[in-house]
Amino acid sequence: MGALANLILAMAVGAALVLPLFLCTLRRDGMNGQSQQVPFLGGGSQSAHAWQRFHIRYYPMTLLFIAFEMEMMFMYPWAVVYVETGIKALAEMGMFLSILGVGIIYAWREGVFRWQ
Amino acid sequence: MTAIPLVFALLAAGIWLSALAERFASGRRFPSGTVFAPLLQAARLLSQQSVRTEHPDGLNWVLSPIAYLTLAVAGLSVVPFAPELAVAPLDTGIVLWGACEALTIVAVFLHGWSANSMLPLIGGYRFVAIGLPAMLLSMFVLIAAALPAQSLSVGAIVESQRSLWNVVRQPLGLPLFLLLGLAISLRGPMDYGDAADLSGGTAAEVSGPHRLAWGIARLAMLTAFAAMGASVFLGGYLGPWLPGPVWLALKTAALLLVLTWLGRNLARMPAPRMMAALWLVLLPLSFLDLVIAGVEALP
Amino acid sequence: MTAADLAFYVLSAVAVVSGWRVFRTDSMVRASFLLMLSFIAVAAIMLMLAAPYIGMATVFMMAVEMMVMALFMVMFMMNPAGLNPMSMVHQNRLSIGAAATAFVGLTVAVLFTDLPHEKVARQAPVIRDLGHELLGPSMLVFESAGVTLLAAMVASVVLSARSGRFGPSDEGSRPPGLEPGGEPAGRVPESEQEDE
Amino acid sequence: MAARLARAPGISLQHSIRHAAILLVAGRYRDTDRSALCRLHDQLPQPRATAWWGAAPLTDVHDPVTIAEGDDPVPQLRRLDRDLLRGARASEPDWLPDEPPNAWRGKGDHGQGGKGMMGGVPYGRPMAMMGEEMRDGLMLDAMTVTIGPFLRTLPPGLSLELTLQGDVIQQARVATPAYSASGIASEPLLRAARILELLGLPDLARRARISAARGDDDEGLVAAARRRGALLALPADLADVRARLDAALRRGAAPDPGEECLVDRLAGMEWQSALLRVASFDPATLSRIAPAAEPEEGEEEKAA
Structure with a gap:
């Protein structure tokens, strides 16, 4: 509990150190004219709001990533008991990782790691 | 509690050192005293106006630099300065660090999203494509470092290096970890968020104090990252003659210089190629690192 | 009331309020990350309940998952930034029914389950x-x-x-029609376009 | 002129105007670029100033700072900067009228200017609408933006109108051609510097610019670029860019890119790759494949 309280305290101090930089932002808002707010494009302009249905080019990769991330959660407890359990732990994790490795190889063959 | 001032002292020193190293590496000689150059730059930014774009997501625009810096502080607070001397000596230290990395990706994305401008938006999205797989790498190498320590706490990982540093024991770990460091502090070959081809990417629209805050947060993350790398791979506070915090600071400084040099001297490849390289080359390498660590740690 | 009690109430409030805001904001990105905030608050409660690993892992997982969810929400939703105000709730009656059932069910389960009473030791591995x-x-x-x-x-x-x-994996595939046997609702395969 | 600035200590050229303090107009500009110049100027954060180096100030500018073409601009720029920071010189007002791109206030359900899901002009701009996609066939929003003519990563004067889906270009159109730079001996090195900057190697880019300004041959440049992975970083589908970068660093002749139009080559490319390809063409080729309407001398840069 003490560690958590310290952590939160440290984070709060950090946030408090940069917050003043934004207080002066608010104060100067008055001098921001409409023509100054135009998005920067090197002299060019955008016809519409930049917020759009943004076509991300790596969407199959993100789904694969989520599966990998799940798997990571099993690895942390495994790492802690690895030395105690010995060769059995190595074998079990080797099996687990090679199952997932198959997933990566399959995804690569299907061209997932490209800009779609 | 006593470690909190230490954390901020290390952050301040790291920010100042890396800002200085950045200037020095760029080969420019500034007429006005080099040592104070970062301070002068900060003063200049403070005197400038913070421009708002057309209808930005104001709350997130302000929150993302703050969150970025706060995450750097949170990451640094699991790093021990001496035995038992950390802000939060948690049993789940490297999991917390992983959570900080994940949230950093969110913070950078939000920074790019909230300006409502095309260049930052592309920067934010592109950063996610590289940041996510790069994070996997760092998790694997950190887990490999946790094997001999039999614990997820950073303190135990440092203690496990009394006989031999992890940088020797697991030679693949540090280089892979450094790559992630470059990615989450937005620099050099992994700078896909704030790159020059997007005129500054997520930071393309920020000026004045806002830009100062973003710059500080980036350097703070770099420092936190270097301290973490020093603890996990270079034996952290371990070392003869000098007290622990000094050793940690020295090793952090060394890693900061290495990172600055790498960041300025490696070319950045287009994002699709980098994404493929991360998954198909570097991720298998991190598996290999895990296997090396595993075989080495067997009793 | 101890500090731990206070923290519990504050975190619960954050979880509930940000969960509610998910449905009141117009921006898909804000909605995703409000949901993330809600989960993080729950994760912090877990940390207090001597479940350090599950708590941290929840933060970790939810950060990346909500990030990916935000990507897809923005990609597929009209008006993703909520520039024009809109309602984020649909099928109200069904949703209210489902929510009420779930709430009652979970409450009954909590009240009538024989939960273990012995405390987990502070230093339990x-x-x-x-x-x-x-x-x-x-x-x-x-x-x-x-x-x-x-x-x-x-x-x-x-x-x-x-x-x-x-x-391309969709080559020659034919999107389903709006009614059975009807015209394809989406893009017509090129081979069929030539026939017409 | 840009190359001469690279040598100057105490001046750093910025990629985004939001990071700069002074807009330096170097060389003559076209009449058609006036509105872009005004737009760029107004995006500068306050306190701000403009310096005209060998360029005629816009007619309605109050109290302009002019620098003769043969002069070294650095002392004047430093003085200007100091005056701005001390408040001795007033910050310049906007050059464009203070009005939104579209009238919107008071319209729509909440006065936000839009109606329905996607209609109207919320907060002064319409929303991007669905468009055809050429790579994966997902019909999502197509966004049309004009970049340039004064984007540092593009050849000066070149302005492209791009229709994007995500960061992949669907359609490109040359809005204004690049300023002609054919006669300049140091051009290959400046072009190489632009590519190196796109590859995230600012120091090497500066070295190339200094070498261009001095007019000498920096023998180690190719080796240095190779060491830093500049050539390795370019994927196989950008092999033409790799060849042209190599040639530009050696100041040699680049392989002929063929007759294909620039805009056709850009379609389907990702942002960084597309900019790399644009930056790699030499001026003669660029004027051929990206048709020039009115060739004119001049360059523009911004400095802080």
């Missing part, structure tokens, strides 16, 4: 116990999770990637 459980008695669960994840990977690749080893 919970992560180590979890690891032994995974590698020992629950080994089969652990390995079948690997297979399940592989299935999830394959399925997501099949469903989402167009670029395939043998060329």
Whole structure:
């Protein structure tokens, strides 16, 4: 509990150190004219709001990533008991990782790691 | 509690050192005293106006630099300065660090999203494509470092290096970890968020104090990252003659210089190629690192 | 009221309020990350409940998952930034019914289950116990999770990637019509366009 | 002129105007670029100033700072900067009228200017609408933006109108051609510097610019670029860019890119790759494949 309280305290101090930089932002808002707010494009302009249905080019990769991330959660407890359990732990994790490795190889063959 | 001032002292020193190293590496000689150059730059930014774009997501625009810096502080607070001397000596230290990395990706994305401008938006999205797989790498190498320590706490990982540093024991770990460091502090070959081809990417629209805050947060993350790398791979506070915090600071400084040099001297490849390289080359390498660590740690 | 009690109430309030705001904001990005905030607050409560690993892992997982969710929400939703105000709730009656049922069900389950009463010791090696459980008695669960994840990977690749080893995966496919046997609702395959 | 600035200590050229303090107009500009110049100027954060180096100030500018073409601009720029920071010189007002791109206030359900899901002009701009996609066939929003003519990563004067889906270009159109730079001996090195900057190697880019300004041959440049992975970083589908970068660093002749139009080559490319390809063409080729309407001398840069 003490560690958590310290952590939160440290984070709060950090946030408090940069917050003043934004207080002066608010104060100067008055001098921001409409023509100054135009998005920067090197002299060019955008016809519409930049917020759009943004076509991300790596969407199959993100789904694969989520599966990998799940798997990571099993690895942390495994790492802690690895030395105690010995060769059995190595074998079990080797099996687990090679199952997932198959997933990566399959995804690569299907061209997932490209800009779609 | 006593470690909190230490954390901020290390952050301040790291920010100042890396800002200085950045200037020095760029080969420019500034007429006005080099040592104070970062301070002068900060003063200049403070005197400038913070421009708002057309209808930005104001709350997130302000929150993302703050969150970025706060995450750097949170990451640094699991790093021990001496035995038992950390802000939060948690049993789940490297999991917390992983959570900080994940949230950093969110913070950078939000920074790019909230300006409502095309260049930052592309920067934010592109950063996610590289940041996510790069994070996997760092998790694997950190887990490999946790094997001999039999614990997820950073303190135990440092203690496990009394006989031999992890940088020797697991030679693949540090280089892979450094790559992630470059990615989450937005620099050099992994700078896909704030790159020059997007005129500054997520930071393309920020000026004045806002830009100062973003710059500080980036350097703070770099420092936190270097301290973490020093603890996990270079034996952290371990070392003869000098007290622990000094050793940690020295090793952090060394890693900061290495990172600055790498960041300025490696070319950045287009994002699709980098994404493929991360998954198909570097991720298998991190598996290999895990296997090396595993075989080495067997009793 | 101790500090721990206070923290519990504050975190619960954050979880509930940000969960509610998810449905009141117009921006898809804000909605995703408000949901993330809600989960983080729940994770912090877990940390207080002597579940350090599950708590941290929740923060970790939810950060990346909500990030990915935000990507997809923005990609597929009209007006993703909520520039024009809109309602984020649909099928109100059904949703209210489902929510009420779930709430009552969970409440009954909590009230009538015989939950363990002994406290977990402050220094209990919970992560180590979890690891032994995974590698020992629950080994089969652990390995079948690997297979399940592989299935999830394959399925997501099949469903989402167009670029395939043998060329575009939707080649010659015909989107379903709006009514059975009707005209295709989406893009018509090129081979059929030529026929017309 | 840009190359001469690279040598100057105490001046740093910025990629985004939001990071700069002074807009330096170097060389003559076309009449058609006036509105872009005004737009760029107004995006500068306050306190701000403009310096005209060998360029005629816009007619309605009050109290302009002019620098003769043969002069070294650095002392004047430093003085200007100091005056701005001390408040001795007033910050310049906007050059464009203070009005939104579209009238919107008071319209729509909440006065936000839009109606329905996607209609109207919320907060002064319409929303991007669905468009055809050429790579994966997902019909999502197509966004049309004009970049340039004064984007540092593009050849000066070149302005492209791009229709994007995500960061992949669907359609490109040359809005204004690049300023002609054919006669300049140091051009290959400046072009190489632009590519190196796109590859995230600012120091090497500066070295190339200094070498261009001095007019000498920096023998180690190719080796240095190779060491830093500049050539390795370019994927196989950008092999033409790799060849042209190599040639530009050696100041040699680049392989002929063929007759294909620039805009056709850009379609389907990702942002960084597309900019790399644009930056790699030499001026003669660029004027051929990206048709020039009115060739004119001049360059523009911004400095802080």
